[in-house]
Amino acid sequence: MTSTAQRQVEPRYDAVGIDRKWQERWENDGIYHVDDADPRPKWFEMTMYPYPSGDLHIGHWYAMAPSDAHARFRRMQGYNVLHPIGFDAFGLPAENAAIARGIHPYEWTMSNVDNMRRQLRSLGAIYDWDREVVCCLPEYYHWNQWFFIKLYERGLAYRAQAPVVWCPSCQTVLANEQVLNGVCERCDTPITRRDFEQWFFRITDYADELLNFDTLEEWPEKILTMQRNWIGRSDGVEIGFDISDYSLEEREIRTFTTRIDTIFGVTFLVLAPEHPLVSKLTADSRRADVEAYVDQARAASEIDRLSTEREKTGVFIGAYARNRLNNERVPIYVADYVLTTYGTGAVMGVPAHDARDFAFACKYRLPIRTVIAPIEWDGSEPIDAYVGPGFMTNSGAYDGMTDTEGMKAIADEVERRGWGHRAVTYRLRDWLISRQRYWGTPIPMVYCDHCGVQPVPESELPVLLPEDAEFRPTGESPLAINESFVNTTCPKCGGPGRRETDTMDTFMDSSWYMLRYCTPQYADGPYEPDIASQWMPVQQYTGGAEHAVMHLLYSRFFIKSLRDLGMLDIDEPFLRLFNQGVILGSDHEKMSKSRGNVVNPDDVVGQVGADAVRCFLMFIGPWDQGGPWSDEGINGVVRWLNRVWNLTENDAGQLDNHPTDATAVRETQRILHQTIRKCYDELDKFKFNTTIASLMELVNHLSRIWNDQSVDSGTWRESVEKFLLMLAPIAPHVAEELWERTGHVYSIHQQAFPAWSDDLAAEEEITLVVQVNGRVRDRIAVSAGVDDALAKELALSSERVQAHVNGKALRNVVYVPGRLVNVVVG
RNA sequence: GCCGAAGUGGCGGAAUGGUAGACGCGCCGGUCUCAAAAACCGGUGGGAUAAUAUCCCGUGUCAGUUCGAGUCUGACCUUCGGCACCA
Structure with a gap:
C-alpha cells in the first residue's frame, strides 16, 4: 500500500481539481469525438480491451496510459485518430460470481463496467465514449451469431464428437491453450478428458496462411516465433506398413514421419491407445494385457500423460507389420507416448535416431539399428539417439547418400510405388468454440428430429440469452435446464426443435471487436462496410504478450475468413503490434493481494493527479520491459511537474529588464530543437522513458536560464510554448491548464506537435x-x-x-x- | 530438455563500435527556518591520494575481433518468458 510517509512530494497545484475540470470540459466540448468523414489521414490505434473485473488495476494504467500518449502524439502529427475502448464482458468470472454470491452475471458485469468507465475516464485518455463496445450486449453478440452462421454455411464451422479437455473444478471444457502442464490455467486443478459433441472453427484450413507474416508491418519477432511454433508445421511423409496378413479391411498401418531417411532403422511400430487398429490386431493371447493398458492410459490424468519426465510405457499387441522397403517384419506395440490427435496416431519406431523411440527400445529390449552414420562414426553401439546429419548405412541401395539426399530419394520411391506420399501435419488443432456455460453468446443452432442441425434464420437473430437462469455448478450449461429457452420450432419444418445450449468461447468476441469500433451503433450488420474499410486494418495494436497465440491467432484467422466470405478486403487485422511489459510491485515481485504489494491507481491519482501517474509509468523504463512501481520514484515526476508549473508562472516580461546573452539564447534554441527532434523520434518508437528524460533536461535548462535571466522574453515564451506542446501527449491535464494560464487558445490538444530545424539543433x-x-x-x-x-x-x-x-x-x-x-x- | 530475451552504481535505468553511468530515486553537504518538512544550490561507481591535480580498476564470467567493445563473435554462468512425448 502506498503511504504519505513514503510520498513526501505533493503537487503544488490542485491536481485532482484540474483533472476533473478538463475531463469535463473535453467531454462537454466533444474534442475527442472521432469523425469518420474527417479528410485527414487515418490512424487506428487500439489497446486490448479490458475484462470488466470490477476495478482498474495499475496494470491497466500501465497498458493504457502510454498507448493513449502514443495515440495523442499521432493526433498532434495531424492524423484523424481512432483510439477506442470497450469491455471484454462475457466470460467465466461473471458466472462464478453468480454461483458464489447469487448475483446475476448481467448485473455483476454491468456494474463493474460502470465502475471501470469512471476509472478509465480518470486516465484522461482520448477515448470517444460514443464508440464503446460492450460485447455481452445483444447489439454486439447478435453479430457473433450472424458470423457463426456465415462460417457454418461456408463449412468453416462444424460439429464433431471430440475428446475434450475437462476441468472438474470449473466444470467446463477447456481449450488446449487453457491447459498449462496438465492443470487448468485458471484454478490449477488437474484436468481430465471427456467426449462431447462440440462446435469447431476450421482454423487449420488457414494454417499455412497464418504462417505467412509478410503483410504485417512490425510485430515482435518473439510473437511470430510463438505463433510459428504453435502452428507447428511439419513436412514429412505418410507411409503405410503392410498388415495384409491379418485379412482386415485395413491393409496397412499409416504412419507419419519427418525422417523417412531413417526408415531402414525401423525396429517396431507404435499405435496410440485410442487407435482403431489396436483392438483389431491384438492377438488373443495378448488381449487381456493390451486392454488393461489401454484402459489405464485412458484413465491416466492428463498431467501424467503429458509429462516428458515420465518413463515410456507400452505393451506388445502380439502382431507384426511389414516394412515394405526391406521386407522386415516388425512388432507392433501400443504406447501412450504416441498421441492419437497428431499425425496418423501411429509412428514408426526408429530407436537409433529418435530419443523417444530410443528410450522405449531400451526399456523393452528392442533392437537399435544405426542407419545414419555420424561423420566420424567408429561403428560402436550408440549410447543415445543420434539425430544429427550423416551418411546412410544399413539402408540397401541408399547406403552412402547423405541423410538429405536419402530423404528425397526414399520419398520419391515411396510415392512411385504407391506406399505413401509426402504430407504436411500441423500441431495446430481446430478452434474448439463450444462452452458449456451461460454467460456467453448462444450458438444459434436448432436440432430437429427430422431436419437435423439447422441454423437460426438471420431474421430471428439475435438468439437472446434468457434472463432467468439457474446457476448450479453442474457440468451442463444453465441453458440446458431452461425449458423455455431450449424448446423452439425447427426453422425448416416448423416442427418441435431444441436449441443448442452451448455458448461461444469469448475469443469469438475479441476476434472482430476492432470492426465494431468502426461503426458501433450500426444495426444492419456487424459493421458498415465502407466506413470499416476506411479505418481497417488497425495500424497499431498494443497489449500484453500473454495473448501472443490465442487471441491474435484467432483474430488473424477470423479476418481471413471474413475476407474469403467477401466481407472485407484485408488480410490482417493488426499491422503493427507492440507488447508492453508487466508492472511489478515495489518489491520487484508480481503484484498480488497475498503479497500486499498491490498499487491502487485510484488512491495515487487522488493524491498526485492522473498526469503524475501517467508520467511515472512511462518513466520507469522501456515500456516493453515493464518494471517495478516505486512510491519514492513517483516523487521525481511530481517534483518535475511542480517545476514545470513554476516555470510557466514566471513573468516573461521581467527578462527584458536584463541584458540578453547571445550564447545563452543560441544554446536555448539548440537544446529546444534537439529536444523536439528527440521526442518526435522516441515517441514514435514508444520510448517514453527517454522522451521524458529529455523533456526533464529541457526543463533543467530553462530553470538555469531563468535564474541567470540570460535570454529575452521571446526566446523564453517560445521555449515554454513548445515545451508544453511536447508535454501534452504525456500529461494532458497539466499541459492544458498551463496552456490556458500562459494565455493560449483552447485546446492544446487541437494543436500540432512542434517541428524542429536541423540547423537550429546543430552544434557549433x-x-x-x-x-x-x-x-x-x-x-x-x-x-x-x-x-x-x-x-x-x-x-x-x-x-x-x-x-x-x-x-x-x-x-x-x-x-x-x-x-x-x-x-x-x- | 528445446526455443527466445536479458544481466550496467545503493535503486529504476541512459548510451549510431568512439567521453560508461543521461534522466530520475535515494543518500551526503549547504541556503532558508527557532526547528523540521518542502523548496532551492552543490556533490554522489570503486580504489590510491592532502587534493574537485593525477593515476588505476569497473557494464555476469572467460576468451576473441578491433586503433578503440556495455555494444560485435564464441563458450560458460545466472535470471525471466514461451513450448514441452507433435513422430
Whole structure:
C-alpha cells in the first residue's frame, strides 16, 4: 500500500481539481469525438480491451496510459485518430460470481463496467465514449451469431464428437491453450478428458496462411516465433506398413514421419491407445494385457500423460507389420507416448535416431539399428539417439547418400510405388468454440428430429440469452435446464426443435471487436462496410504478450475468413503490434493481494493527479520491459511537474529588464530543437522513458536560464510554448491548464506537435575527446567543422597527450569526425 | 530438455563500435527556518591520494575481433518468458 510517509512530494497545484475540470470540459466540448468523414489521414490505434473485473488495476494504467500518449502524439502529427475502448464482458468470472454470491452475471458485469468507465475516464485518455463496445450486449453478440452462421454455411464451422479437455473444478471444457502442464490455467486443478459433441472453427484450413507474416508491418519477432511454433508445421511423409496378413479391411498401418531417411532403422511400430487398429490386431493371447493398458492410459490424468519426465510405457499387441522397403517384419506395440490427435496416431519406431523411440527400445529390449552414420562414426553401439546429419548405412541401395539426399530419394520411391506420399501435419488443432456455460453468446443452432442441425434464420437473430437462469455448478450449461429457452420450432419444418445450449468461447468476441469500433451503433450488420474499410486494418495494436497465440491467432484467422466470405478486403487485422511489459510491485515481485504489494491507481491519482501517474509509468523504463512501481520514484515526476508549473508562472516580461546573452539564447534554441527532434523520434518508437528524460533536461535548462535571466522574453515564451506542446501527449491535464494560464487558445490538444530545424539543433562547438591507446587523456573544445588534419594536430599538441606519448613511436592516429582522436603509440 | 530475451552504481535505468553511468530515486553537504518538512544550490561507481591535480580498476564470467567493445563473435554462468512425448 502506498503511504504519505513514503510520498513526501505533493503537487503544488490542485491536481485532482484540474483533472476533473478538463475531463469535463473535453467531454462537454466533444474534442475527442472521432469523425469518420474527417479528410485527414487515418490512424487506428487500439489497446486490448479490458475484462470488466470490477476495478482498474495499475496494470491497466500501465497498458493504457502510454498507448493513449502514443495515440495523442499521432493526433498532434495531424492524423484523424481512432483510439477506442470497450469491455471484454462475457466470460467465466461473471458466472462464478453468480454461483458464489447469487448475483446475476448481467448485473455483476454491468456494474463493474460502470465502475471501470469512471476509472478509465480518470486516465484522461482520448477515448470517444460514443464508440464503446460492450460485447455481452445483444447489439454486439447478435453479430457473433450472424458470423457463426456465415462460417457454418461456408463449412468453416462444424460439429464433431471430440475428446475434450475437462476441468472438474470449473466444470467446463477447456481449450488446449487453457491447459498449462496438465492443470487448468485458471484454478490449477488437474484436468481430465471427456467426449462431447462440440462446435469447431476450421482454423487449420488457414494454417499455412497464418504462417505467412509478410503483410504485417512490425510485430515482435518473439510473437511470430510463438505463433510459428504453435502452428507447428511439419513436412514429412505418410507411409503405410503392410498388415495384409491379418485379412482386415485395413491393409496397412499409416504412419507419419519427418525422417523417412531413417526408415531402414525401423525396429517396431507404435499405435496410440485410442487407435482403431489396436483392438483389431491384438492377438488373443495378448488381449487381456493390451486392454488393461489401454484402459489405464485412458484413465491416466492428463498431467501424467503429458509429462516428458515420465518413463515410456507400452505393451506388445502380439502382431507384426511389414516394412515394405526391406521386407522386415516388425512388432507392433501400443504406447501412450504416441498421441492419437497428431499425425496418423501411429509412428514408426526408429530407436537409433529418435530419443523417444530410443528410450522405449531400451526399456523393452528392442533392437537399435544405426542407419545414419555420424561423420566420424567408429561403428560402436550408440549410447543415445543420434539425430544429427550423416551418411546412410544399413539402408540397401541408399547406403552412402547423405541423410538429405536419402530423404528425397526414399520419398520419391515411396510415392512411385504407391506406399505413401509426402504430407504436411500441423500441431495446430481446430478452434474448439463450444462452452458449456451461460454467460456467453448462444450458438444459434436448432436440432430437429427430422431436419437435423439447422441454423437460426438471420431474421430471428439475435438468439437472446434468457434472463432467468439457474446457476448450479453442474457440468451442463444453465441453458440446458431452461425449458423455455431450449424448446423452439425447427426453422425448416416448423416442427418441435431444441436449441443448442452451448455458448461461444469469448475469443469469438475479441476476434472482430476492432470492426465494431468502426461503426458501433450500426444495426444492419456487424459493421458498415465502407466506413470499416476506411479505418481497417488497425495500424497499431498494443497489449500484453500473454495473448501472443490465442487471441491474435484467432483474430488473424477470423479476418481471413471474413475476407474469403467477401466481407472485407484485408488480410490482417493488426499491422503493427507492440507488447508492453508487466508492472511489478515495489518489491520487484508480481503484484498480488497475498503479497500486499498491490498499487491502487485510484488512491495515487487522488493524491498526485492522473498526469503524475501517467508520467511515472512511462518513466520507469522501456515500456516493453515493464518494471517495478516505486512510491519514492513517483516523487521525481511530481517534483518535475511542480517545476514545470513554476516555470510557466514566471513573468516573461521581467527578462527584458536584463541584458540578453547571445550564447545563452543560441544554446536555448539548440537544446529546444534537439529536444523536439528527440521526442518526435522516441515517441514514435514508444520510448517514453527517454522522451521524458529529455523533456526533464529541457526543463533543467530553462530553470538555469531563468535564474541567470540570460535570454529575452521571446526566446523564453517560445521555449515554454513548445515545451508544453511536447508535454501534452504525456500529461494532458497539466499541459492544458498551463496552456490556458500562459494565455493560449483552447485546446492544446487541437494543436500540432512542434517541428524542429536541423540547423537550429546543430552544434557549433564540440568536445574533441583525445585518447592515447584507447584511453581518454584529454578533452579539447573545437569547432564542429574541424577537419582531419587540424583535429590530429590539436590532439598531438596537447600536453596531457604528450605526457602519455612520452617519446614513444607514433604508430597511428585515428580521427572519428566530430568525436575523437585516438593516438596509437608503442 | 528445446526455443527466445536479458544481466550496467545503493535503486529504476541512459548510451549510431568512439567521453560508461543521461534522466530520475535515494543518500551526503549547504541556503532558508527557532526547528523540521518542502523548496532551492552543490556533490554522489570503486580504489590510491592532502587534493574537485593525477593515476588505476569497473557494464555476469572467460576468451576473441578491433586503433578503440556495455555494444560485435564464441563458450560458460545466472535470471525471466514461451513450448514441452507433435513422430
